[in-house]
Amino acid sequence: MTATAGTTQMVTLRIWRTDAQGGDGKFVDYQTPVSEGMVVLDAVHQVQATQANDLACRWNCKAGKCGSCSAEINGKPALMCMTQLAHVPTDQPIMIEPIRAFPTLKDLVTDVSWNYEVKKRIKPFQPRKPDAPDGTWRMDQADVDRVQEFRKCIECFLCQDVCHVLRDHHMHAEFIGPRFLVYTAALEMHPLDTADRLADLKDKDGIGLCNITKCCTKVCPEHITITDNAIIPLKERVVDEFYDPLSLLKRFFGGGKKT
Amino acid sequence: MIEFQTHEHDVIVIGAGGAGLRAAIEASSAGVSVGLVCKSLLGKAHTVMAEGGIAAALANVDERDNWKVHFSDTMRGGQYVNNWRMAQLHAQEAPDRVRELEAWGAVFDRTPDGRILQRNFGGHRYPRLAHVGDRTGLEMIRTLQDHGIHKGINVYMEYTVVRLIKDGDRIAGCLAYTREKGRFVAFKAKAVVLATGGIGKAYKITSNSWEYTGDGHTLAYDAGAELQDMEFIQFHPTGMIWPPSVRGILVTEGVRGEGGILLNNKGEQFMYNDIPDNYKNQTAKDPEEGWRYCQGDRNAQRPAELLTRDHVARCIMREVKAGRGSPHGGVFLDISWIKKKIANAPEHIKKKLPSMYHQFKELGDIDITIEPMEVGPTTHYVMGGVKVNADSQMSRVPGLFACGECAVGINGANRLGGNSLSDLLVFGKRAGEHAGKFAKENSATSLPKDQVEAAVKWALEPFERQGSEGPFQIQYDLQDMMQDLVGIVRKEDEMVKALDGIAKLKERAKKTKVVGNREYNPGWHTCLDLHNLLTISEAITKCSIARKESRGGHFREDYQDKVGKWAKVNLVTRKGPDGQMQVEEVPIPEMPADLKQIIEEMK
Numbered sequence: 001m002t003a004t005a006g007t008t009q010m011v012t013l014r015i016w017r018t019d020a021q022g023g024d025g026k027f028v029d030y031q032t033p034v035s036e037g038m039v040v041l042d043a044v045h046q047v048q049a050t051q052a053n054d055l056a057c058r059w060n061c062k063a064g065k066c067g068s069c070s071a072e073i074n075g076k077p078a079l080m081c082m083t084q085l086a087h088v089p090t091d092q093p094i095m096i097e098p099i100r101a102f103p104t105l106k107d108l109v110t111d112v113s114w115n116y117e118v119k120k121r122i123k124p125f126q127p128r129k130p131d132a133p134d135g136t137w138r139m140d141q142a143d144v145d146r147v148q149e150f151r152k153c154i155e156c157f158l159c160q161d162v163c164h165v166l167r168d169h170h171m172h173a174e175f176i177g178p179r180f181l182v183y184t185a186a187l188e189m190h191p192l193d194t195a196d197r198l199a200d201l202k203d204k205d206g207i208g209l210c211n212i213t214k215c216c217t218k219v220c221p222e223h224i225t226i227t228d229n230a231i232i233p234l235k236e237r238v239v240d241e242f243y244d245p246l247s248l249l250k251r252f253f254g255g256g257k258k259t
Numbered sequence: 260m261i262e263f264q265t266h267e268h269d270v271i272v273i274g275a276g277g278a279g280l281r282a283a284i285e286a287s288s289a290g291v292s293v294g295l296v297c298k299s300l301l302g303k304a305h306t307v308m309a310e311g312g313i314a315a316a317l318a319n320v321d322e323r324d325n326w327k328v329h330f331s332d333t334m335r336g337g338q339y340v341n342n343w344r345m346a347q348l349h350a351q352e353a354p355d356r357v358r359e360l361e362a363w364g365a366v367f368d369r370t371p372d373g374r375i376l377q378r379n380f381g382g383h384r385y386p387r388l389a390h391v392g393d394r395t396g397l398e399m400i401r402t403l404q405d406h407g408i409h410k411g412i413n414v415y416m417e418y419t420v421v422r423l424i425k426d427g428d429r430i431a432g433c434l435a436y437t438r439e440k441g442r443f444v445a446f447k448a449k450a451v452v453l454a455t456g457g458i459g460k461a462y463k464i465t466s467n468s469w470e471y472t473g474d475g476h477t478l479a480y481d482a483g484a485e486l487q488d489m490e491f492i493q494f495h496p497t498g499m500i501w502p503p504s505v506r507g508i509l510v511t512e513g514v515r516g517e518g519g520i521l522l523n524n525k526g527e528q529f530m531y532n533d534i535p536d537n538y539k540n541q542t543a544k545d546p547e548e549g550w551r552y553c554q555g556d557r558n559a560q561r562p563a564e565l566l567t568r569d570h571v572a573r574c575i576m577r578e579v580k581a582g583r584g585s586p587h588g589g590v591f592l593d594i595s596w597i598k599k600k601i602a603n604a605p606e607h608i609k610k611k612l613p614s615m616y617h618q619f620k621e622l623g624d625i626d627i628t629i630e631p632m633e634v635g636p637t638t639h640y641v642m643g644g645v646k647v648n649a650d651s652q653m654s655r656v657p658g659l660f661a662c663g664e665c666a667v668g669i670n671g672a673n674r675l676g677g678n679s680l681s682d683l684l685v686f687g688k689r690a691g692e693h694a695g696k697f698a699k700e701n702s703a704t705s706l707p708k709d710q711v712e713a714a715v716k717w718a719l720e721p722f723e724r725q726g727s728e729g730p731f732q733i734q735y736d737l738q739d740m741m742q743d744l745v746g747i748v749r750k751e752d753e754m755v756k757a758l759d760g761i762a763k764l765k766e767r768a769k770k771t772k773v774v775g776n777r778e779y780n781p782g783w784h785t786c787l788d789l790h791n792l793l794t795i796s797e798a799i800t801k802c803s804i805a806r807k808e809s810r811g812g813h814f815r816e817d818y819q820d821k822v823g824k825w826a827k828v829n830l831v832t833r834k835g836p837d838g839q840m841q842v843e844e845v846p847i848p849e850m851p852a853d854l855k856q857i858i859e860e861m862k
Binding site (some may be wrong): 137 | 299300301302303304305307308358361362363364366368369372373374375391392394396397398401405406408409416439468469470501502503504505508509613614617618621622623729730731732735773774775776777778779780781782783785
């Protein structure tokens, strides 16, 4: 049974509630009426307004553009604002939990500060000298298409959540995760950028730890082809730079700068 | 005992959307210490929702464009009650601010010769909006964020400011609470920049997020600054209307810029039935000419769908009222029709309007490349805000600056689409620059402990109360009332009723209680937000009653025409010595001859 046109029905939300320190978590059931077109976030807000004023959840735009309301709905990482109740089975409780790859602060809110720290470590954009005397650049649309795909990222961190290197193996110290590989790809493939991040990718960012299971690509709400378009090309660049005998020679004689 | 921590910076910027980030970058470039305080996580601010583009007379697509045309478009769109100096600075400086974003890594869509592409938008004479598909705001905020994090700015995420603190007449800092733990933090600063955005959450149907509760407006008002033009609210003509839970979510004007047309239930392109006199010269005479304009025909004038937002919103309302609306009480917006004109239309639409495609597909089960959308007006933007000096962005409180949506001036009675993102950049930079300068030129202040403690006590009051009501129902009641009584079409008696309603809601708000504790508690946060929402609602209502004419975003059913007298004044709101809200008519300064001449030439 799903929520269909013109009807109102009661559903049960089974929401993860914790104490004020994010500990002692347990699922609590809330019954709430839903009508056509409602998304999971609407139902959570309704519970918050009428039954649990102190239920903590993050949200901003409610239109899939800010990436704040990431959660796990029936075990699947998703944005609450873009998940229609009509697309979830409602004849059984709907399980809503915080994303699990990061510590829970309270209820559905997680501490994602690690992601902000990681981003700071990545070498910033460094443009080449302007192409025109007025200080501007020329770029072909065909050359920016690829980067524009990566720049669609709304930093919801669902890809980080689902990545087993972070989620199951907790290798946050060794691996920057799919989000920041996409971020690095956007910089590396930016037609104007001149910085070189390949050594960092190999040594600090742990790109070798990704074994291309493509889980990140599957959960991306922006449909960024994370693995195929960002991670694999970066892996190839790292291999070319550090493991290809010809480039090794070239580097030995002082070449090997990014082309 | 009242506990709080203290942090000290030269400049505190409140709000981390486009304006706040730009201000923080500029201030920190001046070598002062900057704290950036924001209600949400960094990069989530409302700027991400901006879709269509950044208006700047780069003249990449049409070389006839320049700052003078942009200036006169902005003044005409604002019905000449704009701050002309701000409109001038904005038009002059926007191109540099856009080019600067490119130097910081932004990747705009390109022209065939590789420059920044510009698109058509309502009220702009030439294609003027630098854009990235329909996600320009995201591109802008990410560029500023990724540039800013390497500038040594201290970012305080998920901190909400509840009060500004003064040392005598001068600003001295502010008090905030942390969302996560509910602890209090006082910020000591020589200068404070407000960049808190708008007020949309005072209305039921809005494109705005929970953050838009008029914080900066209220903080400034309570601290003795003045607000201006609060009657001018922009109802964006095209918000989603169905299903009910998505009502209000924005549908970018870019849809019309790319050739989308508005239709009533008879299939008429009704926008062509009512073209205001001052736009007749620059509007297409029929849909066919309008389409040619969207295709880049330089001899064609722009389609009637791209008239200013205030006008389009009212035309939509009229169709609905006359029974010519769509099934769910809006009108149809159709972009799929362009398949009759161009090959591979579905691919073109998905490329140019990816988030719109995505949004309707996922939230409304509608494929916009095949069928029309249903749209109706949604509360989108407040033209009114903190009154500031045009050049420095400083309010009448020394050391208190404001920029972006929470400041007033550039937009007059109606904002043109695309002018908001450029406003954030131009005046964010100016506010940051002048706040930095102010901090360097002035000695340190002291942060009066009694004021800080009083603010902490005030913020904790909801925990002490024995009331029976939570805050959410009060917020809903306010939103319903503002929507019904002080919405798109206004009448004196209804607004008087609204004032009475606001007074009653204030009484209820004083008794709200909080469930749970201080850690990440939305109930408590909403209790505190109510003060801001009620304050700005009162300002909106009082100014709307006072302006007895219709102009831009302010439409009075009982005074439907523009009145000459009202073209010469702005309405200024301030807190009187008795604590009551005062509204005063303030004459608009005379425009210099050179600017007047530009407007004459562009008529």
